[in-house]
Amino acid sequence: MEKATSSNSIGALWFAIVNVMDSELYSKYVEKAAQPVKMHGGILLARSNQSYSIENLPKEARRVVTIGFPSEEDARNCFYSTAYQAARKHRVGVAQTELFILSLASGKRLYLESTAD
Secondary structure, eight states: OOOOOGGGEESEEEEEEEEESOHHHHHHHHHHHHHHHHHTTOEEEEEESSOOOSSSOOTTOOEEEEEEESSHHHHHHHHHSHHHHHHHTTTTTTEEEEEEEEEOSTTOOEEOOOOOO
């Protein structure tokens, strides 16, 4: 089991609520966005097409995605990077997205451990 270290810690999140209108075209965005996310230390934490809303989530929002980054700066740099903006063009018109960057509470970090042997 991999031990938690500062290299696999999370200080900020991308939190997205997505209404995918064309799954086939959206998959091109997902494929192209993976590389810049990884380059900025991002790791997919959760993605669900069957999220369970307990309060006020619009019915058309079918996918919720959470990606962790080492810092808020990494999360912002990823979003504004040339590579991510090129990938993002594949999402425009095929998905409606609300994307938030959230910093963890002051002094808080998440540490990930791999359960793979």
